[in-house]
Amino acid sequence: MTQPGKQNNVKHKKGPKLAPYVWTAITFLSVGLLFIAPGVDWSLVAHRIAWPLSRLLIIMAFSLGLSALVEGMGWSEIVARLSRPLMHTGNFSDWSGTAFTTAFLSGVAANTILWNAYKEKKLNRREMLLAILLNLGLPSYTLHLPTTLAIIIPLVGTAGLIYISLTLMAALLRTVIVLILGRLILSSPKKMGEPGLEYQNKEEGEPGKERVRKLLTQYLTGRLSQIAMYTVPIYIMVVLLQQWEFFEWLQDKSASIITIEALPVEGISVVVFSIVAEFTAGAAAAGAMMGAGVLTVKETVLALLFGSVIATPVRALRHQLPIYLGIFQPKMGTIILMMGQTLRVISVVIVGIIYFLMY
Numbered sequence: 001m002t003q004p005g006k007q008n009n010v011k012h013k014k015g016p017k018l019a020p021y022v023w024t025a026i027t028f029l030s031v032g033l034l035f036i037a038p039g040v041d042w043s044l045v046a047h048r049i050a051w052p053l054s055r056l057l058i059i060m061a062f063s064l065g066l067s068a069l070v071e072g073m074g075w076s077e078i079v080a081r082l083s084r085p086l087m088h089t090g091n092f093s094d095w096s097g098t099a100f101t102t103a104f105l106s107g108v109a110a111n112t113i114l115w116n117a118y119k120e121k122k123l124n125r126r127e128m129l130l131a132i133l134l135n136l137g138l139p140s141y142t143l144h145l146p147t148t149l150a151i152i153i154p155l156v157g158t159a160g161l162i163y164i165s166l167t168l169m170a171a172l173l174r175t176v177i178v179l180i181l182g183r184l185i186l187s188s189p190k191k192m193g194e195p196g197l198e199y200q201n202k203e204e205g206e207p208g209k210e211r212v213r214k215l216l217t218q219y220l221t222g223r224l225s226q227i228a229m230y231t232v233p234i235y236i237m238v239v240l241l242q243q244w245e246f247f248e249w250l251q252d253k254s255a256s257i258i259t260i261e262a263l264p265v266e267g268i269s270v271v272v273f274s275i276v277a278e279f280t281a282g283a284a285a286a287g288a289m290m291g292a293g294v295l296t297v298k299e300t301v302l303a304l305l306f307g308s309v310i311a312t313p314v315r316a317l318r319h320q321l322p323i324y325l326g327i328f329q330p331k332m333g334t335i336i337l338m339m340g341q342t343l344r345v346i347s348v349v350i351v352g353i354i355y356f357l358m359y
């Protein structure tokens with residue numbers, strides 16, 4: 001019999017984690033399906049799977065290395081100072097500030113920093129989720145702005161400038177919304193290393209290079225292998241869905257139900273182009289119709305905004321799903337992807353309605 005008072009000391013052994021075995025099986029199954037999918041050859045495997053996956057994993061490895069360097073050398077607080085006044089407005093900690101500043105250079109690196117901080121209990125789940133949403137505001141918009149400008153201005157002209165202004169307003173709106181949520185939900189922030197904040201302090205007398213080496217070994221052998229375990233099969237499955245024309249079917253279904261009284265039939269075709277192809281095709285169609293006098297400037301702007309909203313789920317599945325699920329693991333990655341895309345759609349719809357009513 002167990003002696004009284006000692007029942008709580010009995011430890012139950014945890015069974016082996018099944019996730020690695022499950023995802024290894026899914027990877028082998030996905031590779032096997034490649035051999036029976038239509039139109040798959042070695043050229044497609046090299047250009048659509050091997051090269052994009054290698055590039056993605058290299059970027060993630062670089063992001064983990066950057067995180068190890070910043071943390072190991074004690075630079076986190078220096079980076080966080082750049083955004084600390086804004087972060088404190090929303091009760092975000094310095095770890096969120098570090099990721100926010102990094103997001104202007106790399107969204108993958110910023111998300112990796114947040115996920116590392118969460119796994120190491122430097123951030124709670126609530127702050128991590130809000131910090132990721134915050135990075136989808138101004139940092140994400142600024143990061144992609146040069147590419148958007150290079151496409152939209154030559155093709156659409158004045159309507160393109162208005163579109164850029166409205167999407168900038170939407171990005172600002174997303175930032176403000178998340179800062180307000182942080183102010184309401186999060187507790188008062190603390191700086192790195194303050195008492196009460198779980199923080200990996202420097203070991204006394206340990207050189208910075210040694211700390212970097214330890215963190216680099218930990219991140220590249222543990223985190224990167226975990227990221228690859230999820231990213232590789234998901235990326236292959238997305239390619240399989242493309243080969244089986246799932247996205248074309250989804251696009252056709254989406255396009256067939258589009259109707260909006262604010263746009264003429266020609267404007268709807270711009271939306272369809274945005275869904276079926278990519279943003280460049282939608283902008284080119286809008287520019288051609290506006291140049292021919294078929295669409296007014298206002299109708300062109302609304303068509304571009306509406307096309308951007310309707311195409312959101314298709315683009316998320318095609319381009320962002322493997323990255324989010326690879327960094328954050330399937331369950332968390334799906335939640336974050338849905339939250340981020342929902343916030344983006346809401347912000348664009350709000351500024352679109354305001355523009356429609358005012359002009």
